[in-house]
Amino acid sequence: MVNSKTLLKLSPYYVEKVWGGNKLKSLKADDSLAGKPIGEAWEVSIHPDGPSMHNNIPLPNDICFPYLVKFIDTSDNLSVQVHPDDDYAGIHENSSGKTECWLILDCAPGEGIYLGMKDGVTKETFEEGLRAGSDMQKFLKFRELKRGDFFYVPAGSIHAIGKGVTLCEIQQSSGITYRVWDWNRIDDQGNSRDLHIDKAMDVLNFDPKFNQDKNFKIQTGLLQFDETIRAVEHPQFIVDVVNVSPGKDIVLSSKENRPSSIIMVEGNITVSRDDETFELSAYQSMLVLNPEHRITISSIEGAKYLWVS
Numbered sequence: 001m002v003n004s005k006t007l008l009k010l011s012p013y014y015v016e017k018v019w020g021g022n023k024l025k026s027l028k029a030d031d032s033l034a035g036k037p038i039g040e041a042w043e044v045s046i047h048p049d050g051p052s053m054h055n056n057i058p059l060p061n062d063i064c065f066p067y068l069v070k071f072i073d074t075s076d077n078l079s080v081q082v083h084p085d086d087d088y089a090g091i092h093e094n095s096s097g098k099t100e101c102w103l104i105l106d107c108a109p110g111e112g113i114y115l116g117m118k119d120g121v122t123k124e125t126f127e128e129g130l131r132a133g134s135d136m137q138k139f140l141k142f143r144e145l146k147r148g149d150f151f152y153v154p155a156g157s158i159h160a161i162g163k164g165v166t167l168c169e170i171q172q173s174s175g176i177t178y179r180v181w182d183w184n185r186i187d188d189q190g191n192s193r194d195l196h197i198d199k200a201m202d203v204l205n206f207d208p209k210f211n212q213d214k215n216f217k218i219q220t221g222l223l224q225f226d227e228t229i230r231a232v233e234h235p236q237f238i239v240d241v242v243n244v245s246p247g248k249d250i251v252l253s254s255k256e257n258r259p260s261s262i263i264m265v266e267g268n269i270t271v272s273r274d275d276e277t278f279e280l281s282a283y284q285s286m287l288v289l290n291p292e293h294r295i296t297i298s299s300i301e302g303a304k305y306l307w308v309s
Contacts, residue, residue, distance in 0.1 A: 012041035013050035021075040043285040066236035085155035100171030108164030148223035156205035254309040260291035267303025
């Protein structure tokens with residue numbers, strides 16, 4: 001373990017993206033990010049592509065958990081993409097699959113996400129359009145966003161995060177993404193990004209029931225409630241949206257046999273356990289080892305955070 005401590009305040013692994021924005025740089029107040037298009041901050045991660053840090057050291061190998069938590073900020077549309085499930089990824093990528101979920105933290109007016117196939121879209125019509133270089137957004141459901149919206153994105157879902165969006169993503173600890181379509185974009189040299197059409201067509205789910213809204217567990221206003229909301233349960237991550245009322249303590253624990261995480265969204269909290277006490281503010285994160293042992297969270301002015309277990 002890390003210096004025998006059980007509450008680990010983390011710093012993220014930052015990822016530059018062509019579609020990255022400026023908001024994370026401002027929210028993190030990190031001067032080292034100046035001039036960089038930061039698209040993702042991997043807040044809680046043991047993934048080898050981007051482990052998060054404790055005291056400027058990557059989390060050690062003896063700390064294991066099956067999820068990954070990111071903040072994402074966009075200045076342009078992400079590619080239209082799909083992730084494989086565990087079975088397909090295990091066979092073809094030697095990896096776990098990737099199911100994820102999103103809590104929307106901010107969004108420019110009128111912007112949103114693409115999630116799910118429109119009614120009547122078949123594998124045949126979709127692939128025909130894709131291989132013909134058609135504008136593929138005509139097949140996709142667009143959903144305008146508001147702060148506090150929540151979406152569950154199971155493996156096999158067609159999806160793309162639009163521009164002007166800031167969100168928190170909780171996902172299986174996997175980096176497997178199949179790029180389906182990239183808006184026919186080209187770079188300064190006239191090159192387009194690689195697509196993964198064959199694998200994408202293997203894993204895309206065109207079942208009308210799968211593409212219904214209820215399968216995406218869509219919820220609204222999760223940051224407006226003055227209580228704890230269970231947003232989603234997945235075998236590898238459980239997400240609660242927690243409100244801390246001003247001056248009132250919350251005692252937390254988890255029955256899951258893995259570390260839990262606190263992901264701050266709004267306000268400031270004090271986290272205490274035995275002789276360990278830490279302050280966390282918005283857009284900071286903490287890993288809680290031995291989460292079955294209770295911790296106490298308090299806030300003078302109130303706060304909101306995610307409890308991922």
